Amino acid sequence: MFAFIIRRLAVAIPTILVLVVLSYILMFAAPGGPFNAERPLPPNVLENIEARYGLDQPYWKQIYDYLVNIVFHFDFGPSFKYRDRTVSDIITQGFPVTLTYGFWSFVVAVIVGVSLGIAAAVKHNSILDYFAVGVSIGAQSLPNFVMAPVLVLVFTLWLGWLPGGGWNGGEWQFVVMPVIALSTSYMASIARITRSSMLEVLNAGFIRTARAKGLPMKRIIFRHALKPAILPVLSYLGPAFVMMITGSVIVDSYFSTGGIGQFFVNAAFNRDYSVMMGITILMGVLTIVFNLVVDLLYAWIDPKIRY
Amino acid sequence: MKLKTVLNASAATALVFAAGMAFADDHMVDGMTLSDNQTFTYQTIDDSPSIDPGLVEDVEGSAVVRDLFEGLMNQDAEGNPIPGVATSYDVSDDKLTYTFHLRDDAVWSDGEPVTASDFVYAWKRVANPETASPYAWYMELMSVENASSIIAGEAEADTLGVEATDDHTLVVHLSQPLPYFPEMVTHTTTFPVPEHVVEEVGASWMNPETFVGNGAYVLTEYTPQERMVRVKSDTYWDAENVHLTEVVRLVVNDENQALTRWQAGEIDKTETIPTGQYPSLSQEYPEQAVSVPQLCSYYYNFNLRDDAPEWAQDVRVRQALSLAVDRDIITENVLGAGQIPAYTFTPGATAGFEVPEVEAASMTQEERNEKAKALLEEAGYGSDNPLTVEILYNTSEAHKTIAIAISQMWKQTLGIETTLGNMEWQTFLEARGNGDFEVSRAGWCGDYNEASTFLDLMASSSGYNDAAYMNDEVDSLLAEAKTMEDPTENYTRIEEIVDEEAPVIPIYHYAAAFMLDDTIKGWPLDNVQQTWYSRQLYRVAEE
Numbered sequence: 001m002f003a004f005i006i007r008r009l010a011v012a013i014p015t016i017l018v019l020v021v022l023s024y025i026l027m028f029a030a031p032g033g034p035f036n037a038e039r040p041l042p043p044n045v046l047e048n049i050e051a052r053y054g055l056d057q058p059y060w061k062q063i064y065d066y067l068v069n070i071v072f073h074f075d076f077g078p079s080f081k082y083r084d085r086t087v088s089d090i091i092t093q094g095f096p097v098t099l100t101y102g103f104w105s106f107v108v109a110v111i112v113g114v115s116l117g118i119a120a121a122v123k124h125n126s127i128l129d130y131f132a133v134g135v136s137i138g139a140q141s142l143p144n145f146v147m148a149p150v151l152v153l154v155f156t157l158w159l160g161w162l163p164g165g166g167w168n169g170g171e172w173q174f175v176v177m178p179v180i181a182l183s184t185s186y187m188a189s190i191a192r193i194t195r196s197s198m199l200e201v202l203n204a205g206f207i208r209t210a211r212a213k214g215l216p217m218k219r220i221i222f223r224h225a226l227k228p229a230i231l232p233v234l235s236y237l238g239p240a241f242v243m244m245i246t247g248s249v250i251v252d253s254y255f256s257t258g259g260i261g262q263f264f265v266n267a268a269f270n271r272d273y274s275v276m277m278g279i280t281i282l283m284g285v286l287t288i289v290f291n292l293v294v295d296l297l298y299a300w301i302d303p304k305i306r307y
Numbered sequence: 308m309k310l311k312t313v314l315n316a317s318a319a320t321a322l323v324f325a326a327g328m329a330f331a332d333d334h335m336v337d338g339m340t341l342s343d344n345q346t347f348t349y350q351t352i353d354d355s356p357s358i359d360p361g362l363v364e365d366v367e368g369s370a371v372v373r374d375l376f377e378g379l380m381n382q383d384a385e386g387n388p389i390p391g392v393a394t395s396y397d398v399s400d401d402k403l404t405y406t407f408h409l410r411d412d413a414v415w416s417d418g419e420p421v422t423a424s425d426f427v428y429a430w431k432r433v434a435n436p437e438t439a440s441p442y443a444w445y446m447e448l449m450s451v452e453n454a455s456s457i458i459a460g461e462a463e464a465d466t467l468g469v470e471a472t473d474d475h476t477l478v479v480h481l482s483q484p485l486p487y488f489p490e491m492v493t494h495t496t497t498f499p500v501p502e503h504v505v506e507e508v509g510a511s512w513m514n515p516e517t518f519v520g521n522g523a524y525v526l527t528e529y530t531p532q533e534r535m536v537r538v539k540s541d542t543y544w545d546a547e548n549v550h551l552t553e554v555v556r557l558v559v560n561d562e563n564q565a566l567t568r569w570q571a572g573e574i575d576k577t578e579t580i581p582t583g584q585y586p587s588l589s590q591e592y593p594e595q596a597v598s599v600p601q602l603c604s605y606y607y608n609f610n611l612r613d614d615a616p617e618w619a620q621d622v623r624v625r626q627a628l629s630l631a632v633d634r635d636i637i638t639e640n641v642l643g644a645g646q647i648p649a650y651t652f653t654p655g656a657t658a659g660f661e662v663p664e665v666e667a668a669s670m671t672q673e674e675r676n677e678k679a680k681a682l683l684e685e686a687g688y689g690s691d692n693p694l695t696v697e698i699l700y701n702t703s704e705a706h707k708t709i710a711i712a713i714s715q716m717w718k719q720t721l722g723i724e725t726t727l728g729n730m731e732w733q734t735f736l737e738a739r740g741n742g743d744f745e746v747s748r749a750g751w752c753g754d755y756n757e758a759s760t761f762l763d764l765m766a767s768s769s770g771y772n773d774a775a776y777m778n779d780e781v782d783s784l785l786a787e788a789k790t791m792e793d794p795t796e797n798y799t800r801i802e803e804i805v806d807e808e809a810p811v812i813p814i815y816h817y818a819a820a821f822m823l824d825d826t827i828k829g830w831p832l833d834n835v836q837q838t839w840y841s842r843q844l845y846r847v848a849e850e
Contacts, residue, residue: 032733042444052439083357156571164568253560258533
């Protein structure tokens with residue numbers, strides 16, 4: 001097990017390296033640059049600015065310097081667009097925001113999604129099943145860019161219960177709507193995966209045996225069926241968790257949370273190379289870490305899996 | 308000194324006047340009772356790249372800098388320069404040396420006095436290539452001695468033509484006379500920075516924890532891309548006339564979302580109104596939907612480069628395409644927020660600029676269409692030789708709608724097939740800059756309130772001349788205008804030439820449309836540059 005973890009982490013390093021180099025190449029391949037604007041800067045001024053940010057260097061040198069700074073100084077450099085801030089400033093400010101609403105969205109999506117999925121599978125082809133399937137199809141097909149304005153319309157404008165946006169250091173009123181908007185579609189996917197995998201498990205021989213023994217249904221489900229049924233859900237949850245905690249552009253932009261998702265997309269539009277790279281690396285590392293976590297959970301749940 | 312006396316006298320008059328009224332205390336302004344709530348919350352679509360006076364580059368960032376810092380001169384509600392940190396100035400006979408006399412009661416928010424050397428430090432910092440300021444060129448534009456060679460890296464930043472002869476006297480040396488120099492020092496790039504703080508703290512000195520300014524407000528909270536709070540400064544020399552105690556700037560990327568939150572009362576002022584919604588909003592909220600003319604022009608460039616399509620070289624085709632654009636439909640039916648149809652390049656709201664009489668402006672659209680058809684036929688295009696044109700614009704709903712409308716007009720009137728090409732912003736800028744287009748969208752806002760800020764784009768040497776338009780007469784008229792006492796005549800002539808040769812299609816002049824809560828008063832609607840200061844504003848009690 002320990003050797004497995006070490007091996008996985010060892011593979012992670014070249015993976016991240018490839019990610020960095022590929023992202024850099026794509027970035028330079030995109031037309032434009034961080035200092036282009038409707039009003040082009042006078043050539044002298046542009047030269048000074050590019051020199052300040054090392055953009056006058058050859059590409060390989062830029063990538064090399066960037067990697068050296070990260071590896072030896074853990075320095076992701078200054079933002080090219082937001083001149084008063086560094087990439088680390090932006091991540092330390094924006095990431096806790098998306099982490100907060102992403103984490104709660106995850107909790108909500110898992111609890112509601114798994115319960116709905118189990119209920120639907122257990123009461124297969126009943127009203128409850130149709131209801132659960134209906135809800136999850138509805139939630140899946142309702143994109144969050146529609147959901148977000150509707151939520152604001154209802155809770156802010158009509159009912160006046162919740163503020164229409166902002167973050168305010170993460171007070172609960174400001175977290176509610178982002179969580180609803182973000183968790184809905186994940187919740188729907190989780191419900192569907194849970195339902196189908198639960199149905200499969202419930203038809204398996206060992207469940208029939210358990211029933212024949214006369215075990216109560218509750219015990220069968222939680223003691224015997226849930227564990228094997230949850231495995232496919234688990235492999236979905238790893239990447240989903242990373243997606244959630246690194247934020248959603250739609251949520252960040254509609255609810256003006258100041259989260260990292262918005263920074264990421266703006267960085268792409270502004271060609272803010274350093275911010276784009278910083279967040280790419282963050283997402284890459286998180287994806288690798290949580291995939292590893294999922295693998296370890298697999299082994300813990302399923303005795304057939306051993307590393 | 309004289310000015311100060313006048314100011315004191317007027318303050319005394321105001322006091323006497325106020326004493327005669329029912330509520331003789333400072334809860335009244337202009338005869339209206341102030342609200343107990345003096346917080347003003349406004350929305351901007353994006354965050355500012357920087358709010359450091361030396362680095363600030365966007366309009367909304369400049370508004371923040373004007374609150375947190377104060378320059379030599381301020382603007383009044385009409386945009387005229389009035390004393391700021393400088394109480395008065397003298398000009399030498401050759402108009403090359405300006406001496407500013409600074410007030411002795413101006414202090415930084417940490418209690419240190421604001422001195423002339425803070426200005427010297429700030430100006431040199433802007434010009435210094437190491438600072439890499441995107442507005443370094445402003446020092447060149449102001450013709451400050453040696454600015455150009457410093458930016459080009461040929462001289463030390465220390466040689467910039469600005470000096471502090473004592474704590475309260477700032478002397479500026481110019482390389483050429485500049486009649487509107489005093490107006491130029493109302494610009495945020497010329498604002499002072501506290502040398503003692505910038506040198507000690509370094510690049511992060513604008514963080515709320517270390518921030519020190521000399522403006523009417525201090526920065527107390529700043530979460531990028533979310534919110535910024537500035538609070539009234541007690542150390543500001545004119546603090547007793549500052550009413551708003553707290554100014555909150557919220558970043559809301561989505562215009563519709565901002566409007567909803569304005570309706571919910573969370574925001575007092577929005578930055579914009581979504582395209583096409585102004586007419587209905589102004590009916591629903593007649594007092595609060597505001598639209599004022601702006602110093603900006605929306606236009607299409609023709610590509611006049613040699614490798615561009617042949618038709619673009621033909622002035623008759625360019626004129627025909629321009630005439631066939633029904634500006635009224637675009638301003639009234641597509642946009643409808645008070646935009647002004649444009650037949651010339653410079654907006655009529657520009658100070659000292661008379662919109663010249665051009666033929667197209669006085670014709671009806673039917674007449675324009677007839678003329679356009681005749682011109683196109685003369686140029687040899689028609690059903691047997693059909694013309695196709697490509698319009699390039701950057702991805703945006705509004706640009707798309709306008710491009711569709713114009714392509715329909717060209718199709719109906721002239722039978723021209725138009726293809727629409729949209730590109731993501733940076734890709735678009737590159738394509739347009741490289742001359743990789745037939746017709747391209749463009750927008751231009753004046754840097755200062757004078758026609759040359761627009762007409763300079765028509766100079767063959769201009770880096771912003773995307774059409775690659777070249778005309779020797781225009782070049783010499785522009786060069787001449789720089790030193791003229793009254794260049795109006797030259798500007799009129801340039802507009803006439805541009806109208807004849809049609810390197811661009813002026814489409815409309817912008818209007819700034821926004822929602823403003825009706826308890827907020829003092830917004831400088833008459834300032835065409837929309838230069839506002841929070842200290843001009845106040846909130847009145849609801850009736």
